[in-house]
Amino acid sequence: MSTTTPATRGTTPGSTPASDDVRAAVRTHYAALVEPEGSTRGCCGGSAPVSLELGYSEADLAAVPEGADLGLGCGNPQAIAALRPGETVLDLGCGAGxxxxLAARAVGPTGHVIGVDMTPEMLTRARANARAGEVANVEFRLGEIEHLPVADASVDVVISNCVVNLSPEQQQVVDEAYRVLRPGGRLAISDVVTTAELPADVRADLDLVAACVTGASTVDAVTAMLEQAGFTDVRVVPVDATRELPTTWDPAGDVRDYVVSASIEGTRPVGA
Structure with missing residues (x-):
């Protein structure tokens, strides 16, 4: 989701970053994005034009409070979520909101949307945006997506935009998403998948963790994680329209041969 940040360099070439190091690198990077002098570029370029390329409309951009769209996504989970009025929605790694x-607008005043993020600076921005936009049916909670501060079977839809790949414990993230969904609830996320084996130096680079590259998994691996958690009707579909976006994720190289965005869906079975 970002340009590289020299401060996070230092991982031993060929080694795998430790979980704590990954979280620290991601948190530091995304905290910097909301600082006045911070970068406005995310893993997919980070601007309104990029959001339009990802499938959002001009109306979408105009409908959210100013400062909410930091351009940090790699797709448009709203396009596959099919949100309905009155639903409760959870956004994993909500950023500035x-x-x-957008989900709050779709579910209407009888619905509710919860955003969870581990970066306090992002939540401060998101809450300020909610106040500025007078959006009443949302709330933002501090927490890690591997340990969601959300009750069991309490939401109808889980969405996320290019965040699961940032976690060093992705199976735990998927398990948590399943836990908080009501039976019949659905997962609808955009994320990054690999199309070829990542080189060892890429896997070891903490900069490329925050750039949504290092943590990407194969389509088969993502499918297996969802099925292991208990999801049915699993679909992991690469999005061809995003194939050029990785050129902005790693200015020092070209990762188009290795990663692409994908739409990822699954359902918690009724009765489960």
């Missing part, structure tokens, strides 16, 4: 505010 862009997808939360």
């Amino acid at each position: 862009f997808d939360v505010f």
